[in-house]
Amino acid sequence: MTGYAADLDLAHLLADAADAVSTARFRALDLRVEAKPDLTPVSDADTAVEREIRALLATHRPADGLLGEEYGAQPATRPEGRRWVIDPIDGTKNFVRGVPVWATLIALLEGDRPVLGLVSAPALGRRWWAAEGAGAYAGRDRATGEPIRVSGVGRLADASFCYSSLTGWEDAGRLDAVLDLMRDCWRSRAYGDFYGYMLLAEGALDVMVEPELSLWDVAALVPIVAEAGGTITDLSGAPALASGPVGEHSAVASNGALHADILARLGPPAAR
Template sequence: MTGYADDLALAHLLADAADAVSTARFRALDLRVEAKPDLTPVSDADTAVEREIRALLAEHRPADGLLGEEYGEAPASGPGGRRWVVDPIDGTKNFIRGVPVWATLIALLEGDHPVAGLVSAPALGRRWWAARGGGAYAGPDAAGGTPIRVSGVTELADASFCYSSLDGWIATGRLDGMLGIMRDSWRSRAYGDFYGYMLLAEGALDVMVEPELSLWDIAALVPIVTEAGGTFTDLAGAPAPAGDMGTENSAVASNGPLHADILARLGRPAEH
């Protein structure tokens, strides 16, 4: 294991606590759901999970910074620019409808660079985790993890392509490129949120793309995909994510051999 072994162990501890809170509220008849200012939904499970993680980080890593989707940013008080980035429930719309594809995302950044990430999907009975230089793993828990690796597919005609909903691609002027990829790939499906990236890291699909994400949506995913041998950039081909809380990110994640073709097809908006 790498020099981030203690951090990954803490991430598993945070995930254990998060899972206990979220699974208790999943499909609860008294689940409370409100609309945030951006009109996206937030449940009482989202806020409860983030509060639990914040309390544990205050106990175990009081000098580290923390950015959470629901309660914002607490700057680091120690050296090194370390901060945790947390999405308490990625896939809230699935969560509130009783769809089991949702997860808690936990990342550790040094400066703007994600160096460790963990994704815990308790309703699926599965976790994925990685740290810089240590490979990527998946399993039911830390003790049951096995190495994962991206696929070796080299041609789009043989590839399984995953994407977010089409609305964002329409808004960015890249719908034509998206439809072209969907026509030319072997299979296309929208599995949603974190899940496409994790299936990519496991080699079950070959490309995952999204046009608009926040830092907490993406930070934990990057180490897992890249340590599994994949490539992760934004639509311009720059390393993702951008580290600023207010910066909108885009994501092109692939097994590597397909990356240049996908970027060429999606990199420029259509001219009208």
Template sequence: MTGYAADLALAHQLADAADAISMARFRALDLRVESKPDLTPVSDADTAVEREIRALLAAHRPTDGLLGEEFGETPATAGGRRWVVDPIDGTKNFVRGVPVWATLIALLEDGRPVAGLVSAPALGRRWWAATGAGAYAGPDAAHGAPIRVSGVRELTDASFCYSSLGGWEDAGRLEAVLQLMRDTWRSRAYGDFYGYMLLAEGALDVMVEPELSLWDVAALVPIVVEAGGTFTDLAGRPAPAGGENSAVASNGPLHADILARLGRPTTH
């Protein structure tokens, strides 16, 4: 195998293990849910999935680093490789029984995402990509098909996806987002990983979020980019740009217009 094929194969193995745990706990009557210090929810499924992924990576990639949402950083002991894991992206959906949630697995080299996998077992779908190898989607590794972003070139023809409007209000860009909703053909808030995956498949054309963490975005970047899209922060820098990241993902032709319209925060 060449490139990152072995790493993607391992990512699928990690996702298989994660899916078995998370699906066993999805809609379980005894699911335990607590609040983290930032008041966001964490379930026993989140922690169990991350523990299992950590154990598998320790066995298969013992010198690589690991950053996980629930248990933090394990530094690399050699090289510049680091795995980044969100055990359940969409925990609020998970705990309410909404099937739109996923395990996010990324491999970074020297801070750059080079491979990513998103597994949404309650939807029966998985997405994956590696630098130079294209982007794929399907129920599992053996049944993937190539995916590609849309060819839409005008905002009036575009399907626009966004995160919660409250986050954009906090960022001082609510009016810009509302104007985009008025000017595009269609707007929906699918939320979390899902908007980005629909973008990579060509089902929508723009996905934007004002603030997220590295584990929220790292796995998404290779999939969108390898599907032919563009993924930056609000300043136009390639994502992920640091600890807390904004995200502007598009099919490419619409990107400059979206960045210009979101512009600078509005002051009151």
């Protein structure tokens, strides 16, 4: 396998533990939900999953750095710059409403380069993973995983286009561009959060775009899309999670063949 085989084994172990915690709290009548300072929801499942993952990493990778959505950053104690980036529950709004489209996102970065990603969506009975140079896979668990690949669609008129909420694009001043793009594509749907990117990696759709993301929202997605043969950048065409403040990332993911056209259509207003 690759030089990340042991890390991938650990990522699956982390996901197994996370799934056990999150599924026990999904649709629980006593689920506790609070509002964070930015008014986004956080449930007791979010915090419990992250605590579980942190405890396992403290045992198995004590020298690695760690960034989690709920409890912040923990620096590495060795100079290589390795760090794990965790979103304990991506899709918390779905989770608290009983919608099964949510997942734990686990990434390993070397510097700013994501070298491993795993997305586990236990309520959907599906998991996706990839390590640099080893391809991308999906299945109910690692034992049932099969290789996945992006589509070969080459025209927008034949493309299935996926997006996040339209309000984010309106806030970014690019709503008209997104609506025009949707009209020119064969189909458009807002699956949202991690799921659009995973469907892209499987070849079920062809484009997924979001105007604003935090590092933990996107880090795990990058290796999976890339190893499935796709392209993922920010709106300027730079690597999707080149260094930048939390909350200031964007993502344009495609099967590769459509990428230049999508970037041209969604670039900064002054450039169009």
